[in-house]
Amino acid sequence: MxxxxxxxxxxxxxxxxxxxxxxxxxxxxxxxxxxxxxxxxxxxxxxxxxxxxxxxxxxxxxxxxxxxxxxxxxxxxxxxxxxxxxxxxxxxxxxxxxxxxxxxxxxxxxxxxxxxxxxxxxxxxxxxxxxxxxxxxxxxxxxxxxxxxxxxxxxxxxxxxxxxxxxxxxxxxxxxxxTDHCPRAVTLASGLDALTQVIEPWLSARANSLTDALCEKAIPLGLRALATLMHAEDAQARDDMALTSLFGGLALANAGLGAVHGLAGVLGAETGAAHGAICGALLPHVLAANRTALPNDDMRQLRLATLDGWIARHLWVSPEGLAEWIRDAGLPGLGAMGLRSARIPQVAEASAAASSMKANPVVLPPETLRAILRAAL
CATH class of the missing domain: 3.40.50.1970 (Rossmann fold)
Structure with a gap:
């Protein structure tokens, strides 16, 4: 072990x-x-x-x-x-x-x-x-x-x-x-941040047995809770979302994050947009990029397949439909948050050096980072 x-x-x-x-x-x-x-x-x-x-x-x-x-x-x-x-x-x-x-x-x-x-x-x-x-x-x-x-x-x-x-x-x-009765837009953005922070450590190059246990509990719990809270206020869903956030903090502190947060740190300064909203806009596209870049026999491909099943079960969408679900829930794209397409090369270059990039399950080259940013506009 x-x-x-x-x-x-x-x-x-x-x-x-x-x-x-x-x-x-x-x-x-x-x-x-x-x-x-x-x-x-x-x-x-x-x-x-x-x-x-x-x-x-x-x-x-x-x-x-x-x-x-x-x-x-x-x-x-x-x-x-x-x-x-x-x-x-x-x-x-x-x-x-x-x-x-x-x-x-x-x-x-x-x-x-x-x-x-x-x-x-x-x-x-x-x-x-x-x-x-x-x-x-x-x-x-x-x-x-x-x-x-x-x-x-x-x-x-x-x-x-x-x-x-x-x-x-x-x-x-x-x-x-x-957290009860937190505004819906804040619930969505912060909830997507919480989910990103259990998904990225689970896929991280630094994942370990303990962080795996936290993330495997929290990912389906958080997906179900966020889906519920997008329709109605619910005390149990608030409890589950708070637990997801807590587990995510513990996991990221011990296993690192990934390309979503590597990009988000630069985008936050570039646009002034809320961190959680940026993470939510990036998440589906970083997942897709990692899926494409990872070798087929990498065990994290199995984890991505498991994640796809959880998304289908709790959000009722395919992996390709996750970005649309997020937009339909009310989260704007990066363009609406203030990212200009002309700035994408500079943002990608600065993001490549971010500390969170070091834990991404696979190195994503600059052209992939640029493609992620364009897809998230």
């Missing part, structure tokens, strides 16, 4: 109602915290009230969009001024990424660019991060259990990671009730 290691947060709590224990857990870290929330501060009111009742001072920081370096710099200045004992992320993947980056960088002796991959110096963190507590309110990124934070660097036209095993959350509270 192939050897492997598993990196996870110190503690994961999953289930309806686990968020009720958040304030007590956060207060145990110390008398002051930074709370990063999404665009609507009212959704954080319940946690703010609970923390204040326990005497915890709060520095509240809004994350209204996917974080970039200027947003991170402003948040760092505000957070350091209050000497927090912990950092809390309450929101979607963007808010959690910003919170995770703050937890890592508040104690750091140098500025953010010293530690970023690809466009920065890529130095290891020189100081232990503050305790990070994650409470996701969407079921998509799985960032509550990963060791990196994705930040846009406008000057470089890229989204890159700040990454370290030390950045894993001290506590991840995955309460599906926090």
């Amino acid at each position: 192939t050897s492997f290691a598993l990196r996870t947060p110190t503690e994961i709590r999953f289930g309806r109602g686990v968020a009720a224990g958040a304030a007590e857990a956060i207060a145990a870290f110390g008398p002051a915290t930074v709370l990063v929330h999404g665009a609507n501060p009212a959704r954080a009111g319940w946690l703010i009230d609970a923390l204040l009742a326990r005497g915890v001072a709060i520095t509240a920081i809004s994350c209204p969009a996917e974080p970039d370096l200027p947003m991170l710099d402003d948040a760092l200045a505000a957070a350091r001024a209050d000497a927090p004992a912990s950092v809390v992320g309450l929101g979607g993947g963007a808010a959690l990424d910003l919170a995770k980056a703050l937890a890592a960088l508040i104690p750091a002796p140098e500025g953010p660019m010293a530690y970023f991959e690809v466009v920065g110096a890529g130095k290891p963190l020189a100081a232990a991060p503050l305790p990070f507590v994650a409470l996701p309110t969407t079921a998509g990124t799985g960032t509550e259990v990963t060791q990196n934070a994705v930040i846009g660097i406008p000057e470089a036209g890229r989204k890159v990671s700040l990454r370290s095993p030390a950045m894993l959350a001290r506590l991840a509270l995955v309460d599906p009730a926090l």
Whole structure:
């Protein structure tokens, strides 16, 4: 059996109602915290009230969009001024990424660019991060259990990671009730991201027995849940989608991703579109490219055939019909998200060097990457 290691947060709590224990857990870290929330501060009111009742001072920081370096710099200045004992992320993947980056960088002796991959110096963190507590309110990124934070660097036209095993959350509270009645468009985009993040690790060149077990449970579960939620609000489907997202975060942190995410990192900076929406638009076309490029006797061809069966069973479409199902559900193509056809060669070239490409099950040449982008327009 192939050897492997598993990196996870110190503690994961999953289930309806686990968020009720958040304030007590956060207060145990110390008398002051930074709370990063999404665009609507009212959704954080319940946690703010609970923390204040326990005497915890709060520095509240809004994350209204996917974080970039200027947003991170402003948040760092505000957070350091209050000497927090912990950092809390309450929101979607963007808010959690910003919170995770703050937890890592508040104690750091140098500025953010010293530690970023690809466009920065890529130095290891020189100081232990503050305790990070994650409470996701969407079921998509799985960032509550990963060791990196994705930040846009406008000057470089890229989204890159700040990454370290030390950045894993001290506590991840995955309460599906926090995702109830999430808007349909957000549910679709984040749900497709969650599915991509169990499909890509399952096909990954770095897959192992443990990540396989997570993905094989989550892929059909997530397909069925997303199909249900496109028709009606359903508590069980919300639970299943949250579990899919959690399993995806664990899987990608330990087995890597693939070409969908290799392209998505560049496209996010290129277009400003939501990460989950980009992943959803790319997924069918990357699957088709991998199917064509893999040798017929590769065991991942068997996995792709199994995936086709799950898609047929839960979405009632063939592999060729997946892109149409996604469009019919309401997700626009990359063109509508802002990708101009004239920029496809540059996006493909930049994407080829992305770290996620290294785990794709087969190397996809630049012309294939360009064909994927054109198909996803």
